[in-house]
Amino acid sequence: MSGMEQNQQKYQALMQRLGDVFSNKIPFHQLIGFEFDELSAESCKISFKKKPELIGNFVHGMLHGGVTATALDVVGGAMAAAGMLGKNLDASDEEIGRKLSKIGTIDLRVDYVRPGKGDSFYAKARLLRSGNKVAVVRMELHSDDDTLVALGTGTYMAG
Amino acid sequence: MSGMEQNQQKYQALMQRLGDVFSNKIPFHQLIGFEFDELSAESCKISFKKKPELIGNFVHGMLHGGVTATALDVVGGAMAAAGMLGKNLDASDEEIGRKLSKIGTIDLRVDYVRPGKGDSFYAKARLLRSGNKVAVVRMELHSDDDTLVALGTGTYMAG
Amino acid sequence: MSGMEQNQQKYQALMQRLGDVFSNKIPFHQLIGFEFDELSAESCKISFKKKPELIGNFVHGMLHGGVTATALDVVGGAMAAAGMLGKNLDASDEEIGRKLSKIGTIDLRVDYVRPGKGDSFYAKARLLRSGNKVAVVRMELHSDDDTLVALGTGTYMAG
Amino acid sequence: MSGMEQNQQKYQALMQRLGDVFSNKIPFHQLIGFEFDELSAESCKISFKKKPELIGNFVHGMLHGGVTATALDVVGGAMAAAGMLGKNLDASDEEIGRKLSKIGTIDLRVDYVRPGKGDSFYAKARLLRSGNKVAVVRMELHSDDDTLVALGTGTYMAG
Numbered sequence: 001m002s003g004m005e006q007n008q009q010k011y012q013a014l015m016q017r018l019g020d021v022f023s024n025k026i027p028f029h030q031l032i033g034f035e036f037d038e039l040s041a042e043s044c045k046i047s048f049k050k051k052p053e054l055i056g057n058f059v060h061g062m063l064h065g066g067v068t069a070t071a072l073d074v075v076g077g078a079m080a081a082a083g084m085l086g087k088n089l090d091a092s093d094e095e096i097g098r099k100l101s102k103i104g105t106i107d108l109r110v111d112y113v114r115p116g117k118g119d120s121f122y123a124k125a126r127l128l129r130s131g132n133k134v135a136v137v138r139m140e141l142h143s144d145d146d147t148l149v150a151l152g153t154g155t156y157m158a159g
Numbered sequence: 160m161s162g163m164e165q166n167q168q169k170y171q172a173l174m175q176r177l178g179d180v181f182s183n184k185i186p187f188h189q190l191i192g193f194e195f196d197e198l199s200a201e202s203c204k205i206s207f208k209k210k211p212e213l214i215g216n217f218v219h220g221m222l223h224g225g226v227t228a229t230a231l232d233v234v235g236g237a238m239a240a241a242g243m244l245g246k247n248l249d250a251s252d253e254e255i256g257r258k259l260s261k262i263g264t265i266d267l268r269v270d271y272v273r274p275g276k277g278d279s280f281y282a283k284a285r286l287l288r289s290g291n292k293v294a295v296v297r298m299e300l301h302s303d304d305d306t307l308v309a310l311g312t313g314t315y316m317a318g
Numbered sequence: 319m320s321g322m323e324q325n326q327q328k329y330q331a332l333m334q335r336l337g338d339v340f341s342n343k344i345p346f347h348q349l350i351g352f353e354f355d356e357l358s359a360e361s362c363k364i365s366f367k368k369k370p371e372l373i374g375n376f377v378h379g380m381l382h383g384g385v386t387a388t389a390l391d392v393v394g395g396a397m398a399a400a401g402m403l404g405k406n407l408d409a410s411d412e413e414i415g416r417k418l419s420k421i422g423t424i425d426l427r428v429d430y431v432r433p434g435k436g437d438s439f440y441a442k443a444r445l446l447r448s449g450n451k452v453a454v455v456r457m458e459l460h461s462d463d464d465t466l467v468a469l470g471t472g473t474y475m476a477g
Numbered sequence: 478m479s480g481m482e483q484n485q486q487k488y489q490a491l492m493q494r495l496g497d498v499f500s501n502k503i504p505f506h507q508l509i510g511f512e513f514d515e516l517s518a519e520s521c522k523i524s525f526k527k528k529p530e531l532i533g534n535f536v537h538g539m540l541h542g543g544v545t546a547t548a549l550d551v552v553g554g555a556m557a558a559a560g561m562l563g564k565n566l567d568a569s570d571e572e573i574g575r576k577l578s579k580i581g582t583i584d585l586r587v588d589y590v591r592p593g594k595g596d597s598f599y600a601k602a603r604l605l606r607s608g609n610k611v612a613v614v615r616m617e618l619h620s621d622d623d624t625l626v627a628l629g630t631g632t633y634m635a636g
Contacts, residue, residue, distance in 0.1 A: 025217050027212045027217065027223075028214060028226060030212070031190070052186055053186045054186070054187055054190075055186045057185075058184050058185060064188075064229070065232050065236075066225065066229025066230075067229075069232060070223070070229065073228060074225065104224075104274075105271050106270070107269060108224075108228060109427045109471060109586065110264075110268075111265070111266045112264050115263075128429075128466070128469060129431045133610055136584075151456070153469065155583055155632060157610070270632070272606045287590060287628060292451055292475070293451075293452070295425075297628070312425075312586060314424055314425055314588070316452075344532075344533055344534075344535060345530045345535065346533055349530045350543075371505060372504070373504045373505060374504075376502050377578065382503070382506075383554075383581075384505060384543065385543075385547075387543060387546035387550060387587070388543025388547065391542050391546060392543065419536065422589065422592075423542045423587075424588070425587060426589075428546070430581065430583060430584065
């Protein structure tokens with residue numbers, strides 16, 4: 001097996017490990033019900049259903065803005081983590097664990113563009129800068145019919 | 160009863176109605192467990208316990224950043240609503256209902272200053288501008304020992 | 319001349335008038351030296367040279383972050399104005415003047431992604447929401463070799 | 478001379494050096510005309526006159542929003558630098574120079590609260606977090622009669 005194939009295998013194993021942590025080990029992700037559909041060093045995507053307890057506006061049954069902010073923060077953080085892993089394929093498991101544990105949101109901006117109508121939603125992230133210290137990510141939340149609901153920009157500690 | 164006393168009574172009734180809506184009628188507030196401790200035209204305060212399902216970092220048991228963002232958005236929105244009500248004591252019930260239904264977050268910035276350690280948290284809001292169209296609010300999240308955990312700035316449709 | 323042709327003519331006249339105001343009537347735009355390259359209801363673009371007095375970091379001769387913020391705010395405001403005009407082709411000149419005078423930045427976020435190297439820069443804006451009250455715009459600043467230097471998101475009063 | 482006195486002297490010398498750099502070595506600061514009134518590890522304050530070329534709204538003669546953003550960014554950056562220096566009194570001159578050269582704005586949020594009327598303005602900054610990597614600063618711009626014109630929050634590389 002060539003070095004490139006080894007790195008490719010390691011990359012896929014790391015993304016799987018990251019997806020497992022985000023899906024199964026973080027209590028608040030399970031409370032909301034996030035599913036991680038895509039996790040790569042280029043882009044990330046999560047989705048969730050509008051369960052009744054996620055509603056904010058009880059008259060019109062719309063998604064609570066806090067769920068929107070959470071979804072954008074989560075997909076942005078996953079993106080920052082995946083981007084960092086993609087740059088550190090040669091690092092030891094210990095080093096990777098240490099770097100992952102340091103990833104965290106520095107700040108987050110959310111723009112609420114349209115009301116959160118629809119039965120399910122997906123959020124996507126794109127890495128705009130992946131520095132040694134800080135990652136900058138732009139995110140979007142859409143309803144299932146592809147309507148843009150909210151925009152986000154996040155700055156993350158990159159390990 | 161003087162006009163001023165009537166307005167004072169109406170103000171208190173409106174704040175009570177607002178507190179009731181925010182505490183009991185919004186499903187996601189009940190999922191998180193927000194309590195509304197203070198609601199006036201000058202400042203607002205909410206608090207909540209760190210239930211296990213609100214945890215993000217499972218290694219250190221810290222509050223999820225999405226809960227932080229939600230708390231800041233909620234106390235900021237309550238502040239925008241209370242500020243608007245304080246300026247509209249002469250409006251009819253119908254007009255007030257119409258204005259309340261239009262309040263919504265335009266955008267939100269969250270700065271994560273320190274990790275969310277502690278057993279319970281409180282968030283406070285201060286109204287910095289209350290225009291006819293837009294309200295600007297600054298918020299802070301503290302843990303129960305008064306450590307500053309996060310800062311927020313929100314812009315809200317003011318009805 | 320058909321109604322559609324009339325509207326098309328009016329649209330072009332309005333964009334020209336807007337470009338003239340932004341280029342020639344605003345002192346700080348002339349101090350920096352902004353040129354308005356593109357002004358339509360869909361997108362806007364401005365450009366400027368890195369004159370010596372616009373430098374911030376005197377060691378490396380890089381663009382001052384305040385110039386970056388200004389360029390993003392200006393192209394975003396032009397976008398909000400052009401978007402509003404595009405929706406109000408049937409309005410009277412008086413009404414259009416009244417609406418234009420009310421356009422203003424509510425808030426602005428700037429992300430500094432890379433240092434401002436290069437001899438000239440251009441900033442582009444895209445309208446993400448054009449409501450009756452508020453417009454949301456995303457902006458980017460690039461250097462002349464197309465390197466992304468900064469990102470912006472702005473919320474504007476839409477008249 | 479005691480160690481504490483030596484540190485006090487060094488602190489004052491560093492603040493003076495920082496003030497000199499910000500006032501005299503940065504071309505764009507001189508174009509706008511910023512004066513540095515206060516520079517300490519606790520708070521910073523700058524002021525400037527509304528020269529005709531800093532006007533945005535030519536009808537009402539109000540300060541351009543880009544000048545507002547610049548003033549907030551500059552006082553926030555000075556605060557981040559002063560806070561960093563205050564924590565590194567024992568570092569060598571070389572180390573301090575290295576750290577200073579790395580300070581830069583990561584992102585900035587500006588809230589435009591009231592129109593920029595008045596003949597002169599001052600901006601103040603308060604350090605809310607001074608970490609090893611990132612500093613978080615809140616800023617305010619006031620006109621000379623103490624009217625709040627704009628709010629800012631900035632995240633800075635802390636060296």
